[in-house]
Amino acid sequence: MPRPNCDDFRSLFVNDTPLMDMRAPVEFEQGAFPTSVSRPLMTNDERAAVGTCYKNKGQQEAIKLGHQLVNGDVKAARVAQWKAFFEANPNGYLYCFRGGLRSQITQQWLKEAGIDFPYINGGYKALRRFLIETIEDVAKQPSMVVAGNTGSGKTIMVNELTCGIDLEGAAHHRGSSFGRFVTPQRTQIAFENDLAVQMLKKQDRGVTQFIYEDEGKSIGRVMVPLSLQAAMKEAPIAVIDDPMDVRLARLLDDYVITMQRDYVAQYGEEQGWQLFAEYLEKGMFNIRKRLGLERYQEILDAQQHAVKVMQSTGSVAEHEAWLAPLLEQYYDPMYTYQLSKKADRIVFRGDYQTVKAWFEAQ
Structure with missing residues (x-):
């Protein structure tokens, strides 16, 4: 693939252009771009030392110290990493x-190693500003919201719709007490960057009206951008009304089957099962006060029994004994109340396929 112009940030992100991040690892960990890879010029300690030198002695002394710290075999090893990245990503x-x-x-x-590798004018700061502005601009575009009780498949729908934006996918969190994944949630910066790139790609396909899943102010530990929160509070709503058995099947797949498989794949059989059980127990613990301690203990006991049966026999049927009351006694009443406050914006209701067809016809 040809290399986009370095000043055409939209093309850089739409085309998934490989990016080599020269910042220190601590900077990268705070937030980077979906296609960026950390290949730092300096380690965290080296950067800190150079920064201190710059404050105390000025730029020239700081540059001199940097060359002293990254020299000889250290320099050769880093240049070799950069060369390998360029050879794998010549359009980056x-x-x-x-x-x-x-x-x-x-x-x-x-260049001294025979490679001409261009850099981004304005660097990370300019790219980040562009993505923030993208979110602000898209928030001004017409939008709709898909709502429905827990297990209605809202996230599945926004991913199936051409104009859907997956907020939970960008956050890497499903937005509930059991919403985390095996791998860590993204930082606020990485969430916003991923969200903006989604939006750019939709715009590149001609999308001018966007559909979001009904979310609160936060998804896990990240906050939905304020401009988007404001837009979603004004948008028309379509509600998925799927029956309990269909929603239970989705939750069973999301919270139990998929998470157990992913934990075992990530950590091995013994530790994977242990961490899977801890994940489910932590999800219950987080909502114990809202459930009330007696009801919490009953559902927790059913959950722990279901995990033991699943581990010994492979059957997941016992999980319905805690998932069903969790929906009926906790999630459904809470969501019904929240949706009642938005009743004036509801413009359509139906089961999953009916709502999907309605969105596609808009």
Whole structure:
């Protein structure tokens, strides 16, 4: 694939252009872009030392210290990493925080190794600003919201619809007490970056009206951008009314079958089962006060029994004994109350396929 122009940020993200992040690991961990890979010029300690030197002695001394810290075999090893990235991604770019010294030094060292690898003008800061502005712009576009009780398949629907935006996918969290995945949730910055790239790709396909899943202010530990929160509070709502057995089957797949499989795949049989059981127990613990301690203990006992049966026999049928009361006594009443406050914005109701067909006809 040809390399997009380095100033055409939209094309960079729409085309999933590989990006090599020269910032220190701590900067990368705070948030990066979906196609970026950390190949830092300096470690966290090296960056801290150079930063201190810059404050105390100025830029020239800081640059001098940087060259002393990254020299010889250390320098050779890092250049080799950068070369390998370029050879695997010849259409890529490198960037540092502002497109300044770190980008220029990296580019120069690569040139000395016979590679001309361009960097992003303005660096991470310019790319990040562009993505924030994208979210603000899209929030002004016409939108609709898909709602429905827990297990209605709202996330599945936004992924099936051409104009759907998957907020939970961007957050890497399903938005409930049992919503986390085996791998850690994204940071706020990474969530917003991923969300904006989703939006850019939809716009590139001609989408001008967007559909979001009904969410609160937060999804796990990340906050939905304020501009998007405001837009969703005004948007028309279509509600999925699926029967209990259909919703139970979805929750069983999401919370039990998929999570057990993923934990075992990530951690091995013994530890995977242990962490899976802890995940379910933690989900219950998080809502114990809202359930009331007596009801909490009853549902928890049923859950723990179901895990033991599943581990010994492979049967998942026992999980319905705690999932059904969790829906009937906790999630459904809570969501029904929340939806009643939005009743004036509800424009359509039906089962999953009916609501999906209605959205597609809009």
